[in-house]
Amino acid sequence: MKKNSLLFLAGVIIVLALGFLMPWLLRNPFYFFAGYVVLQYVTIATGWNIxxxxxxxxxxxxxxxxxAGVYLSAFLFTTFGLPLPLCILAAAIVGAILGVLMGYLTLRIQGVYFAIxxxxxxxxxxxxxxxxxxLGGASGMAVYGPRPPAWSPGPSQYNFTVMVVIAVASVALARWVEISWIGRGLRAVRASExxxxxxxxxTLRLKLVACALSGAVLAAAGAPYPFYTSFVEPVTAFSLIIGLNAIAMPLIGGTRTWVGPVIGALLLASVQQIATVTISSELNILFVGAVLIAFVAFAPGGISDLFGRNKGRARP
Amino acid sequence: MLSIDILLNAIVTGILLGSVYASLALGLGITFGILHIPNIAHPTLVVAGAFFVYTLTQWGLDPIVAAVIGLVPFYLLGVVLYAFYSAVFERKGGANVLQSLTLFFGLSLVIEILLSLGFGSELKSVSVSYIGSSLKIGILTVPYRLLIPALLAPVTIAAVWLYLSRTSSGTAIRAVAHEERALSIAGLNPASVKRHAFGIATATAVIAGAALIMVGPIEPFAGRFQIGRVFAIVVLAGMGSIPGSLVIAIIIGIAEALVSSYLNPSWSPGVAFAILLLGLALRPQGLFGAAR
Amino acid sequence: MTEPVLSLKGVEKRFGSFRALGPVDLDVGAGERLGIIGPNGSGKTTLINCITGVYRPDGGSVFFEGRDISHLQAHKRARMGIARSFQIPRPFTGMTVFENLLVPLDYCHIEGSKHDRASSVLASVGLSARVSDPSEKLTQLELRKLELARALVGNPKVLIADEAMAGLSEEEIDEVLAILFALNRSGVAVIMIEHIMHAVMRFSERVVCFETGRLIASGTSSEIAEHPLVQKVYFGE
Structure with a gap:
């Protein structure tokens, strides 16, 4: 256990270091533009999986x-000029509140109603x-992002680094939940309430905690988005593909551990990033939908279950 | 601005809209309400039904006739869907609700995209001579494009309800959810009863689709805005109560019509969900008992 | 009887207009072995659910060690020392046998090392060889044992065993009975709900019989076996 945590910490440091250094090593801003989306989905999948x-x-x-995260951060930045880190924090808090509210209304009944x-x-x-x-109504609003700080070469690179930090923080949070008593309790809830x-x-309190953490991560994933696109509109902020990917990525990667959503997101989001150049967004959704059905039907344990059976984690 | 004619018109429109919503929810009342299969793809199947009707009307057929023709292929579609569903889940010893929700979620997306690839994403509508004008009674103005579909709904609901309550195969459907074992003792195969029920549920989608496309133009992703309505209706009516669903549907229809007349039409998609959430929050015990 | 550890006063439960249980008065002494019998649908499981807090009773009160616990949630009652096993075993799937026991240990505030406690309880039910296997891999008997071990690990004062022996062979029944006897010797009151008559009769100091939600007879094993109302329930006439 200790050894695993040290390895994880080392991984975190390496990824963070890369997040800050890469912008100076790679010239082509496209990589950061695409990388941002992949990392955004790592965050979303990880948050959903909690x-x-x-x-x-x-x-x-x-x-x-x-x-909600997208619009809150766009609003706070354009009206009060709040710095990006505070926007992210605010989004996480509002996401958590939204999660608890949602959970409180529906979690006392069965899972179906929560889903609906x-x-x-x-x-x-x-x-x-x-x-x-x-907030611009249906036509949306333009957001002119802050100038990137001196340690980052440009806006796409800055957004990328910010997203690296958010993704790493989310994965660390999910891992902490998983190996703590909270995670064990949640898995017990999943097996038999x-x-x-x-x-x-x-059980109720634990589920509310999970709702809050999940909501916080999902909303935080949206907070830097206005600065990434410079423009927000309801159709893209509440996009169907986000709700779909949030489910499909963990399911494809495997939902039992923090690794699953990360694998699923890296795979699926990379494929999508490469494919968007060649195929329409409709075919993209069709592809993800079909893959989702295939995994639910034939490999409910996801990729991490297909390779290497889940070994018992706790031993005496 | 609280003039009596606006209020009256809103209420009448609401009743008619509600009646249409009830036909949308009918299939879900069977799959979710009776069989306890959370088929969130049902609204999308309704939209598929609407596009089926649209296609036949392009060839000069009447939409209602088109819907009747559609009953058979949609019944078969439902049978196939259930066969797939049960092959995946029920053989593993009982379906996991969350997995089946995900399956139907994926399915509805695939259907939506296929529709949008096949028909384009623009709005489609049907034009028939008898749905162009309006019926005027005093201060009331009732457009036929709303009145005719609204009349279609109670007829379909009554037919399904009579079938379920008066015939032996209908009774088997109502029994299957509770007494699967008793049913097999009686010599009936629960799987084939459920398959049949799912077929009927899906067949109602084409009637509902005809109603929907007569009311107004439709695009492939229109199903999403119906999910809140249909689930609110099925759940709040008391799971499996088909006559009750008509009452709830009309209440939701009136609420939406009032909101769009007095506030703004753009608020109305949220109304059904708000009602559903309130219902879930206020009466969890009642729903819990019914849903078990 | 010694001071009751668990005491039901006028407990009632209705589902709509259907009265599933009660009103029932029942005391369970500390360290007692109590058997509960009755036909299917006689209210036995409803009774357990009222004691453990899965249901809130519609009338009457449940006292545990003299304290009214009628309004406490199930997890609070579990932490106080009311444990149960389920009729159909409900292992925490996706976890090893060992992890299954860590769940109550995480939430029930037990002194000392969790790992030692879990290992010793698993040894006492004979699951030592299975500690690191996933719970999905267990046999029916092992699932029953896991169910008991998970209930015991939190050091309960009362254990409710809901049909812990259904579907087991004679040898397996003996094994489960031995576990329950050993547990009872350490001072835990055991409430056994069971259809397997000879097991209940052998195990219990006192047996109560339920029918249509009411307690119709109470006495020692031999008294109950002879009781006219019980005979009527089980044999007609």
């Missing part, structure tokens, strides 16, 4: 949390944003 994978509560509304309610969250939030003229409750696990 609730969907560990606790087994499917959230179809990832785009709702993401979009999350579908609604996207529609409701999108409807609200549509109707607020201060009654048995967990009768073993002393406060």
């Amino acid at each position: 609730l969907g994978g560990y606790a087994g509560y499917i959230n179809f509304g990832a785009a709702g949390f993401f979009g 309610a999350t579908l609604g969250l996207v529609v409701v939030l999108e409807t609200i944003v549509h109707n607020i003229s201060g 009654d048995a967990a409750e009768c073993s002393g696990v406060p």
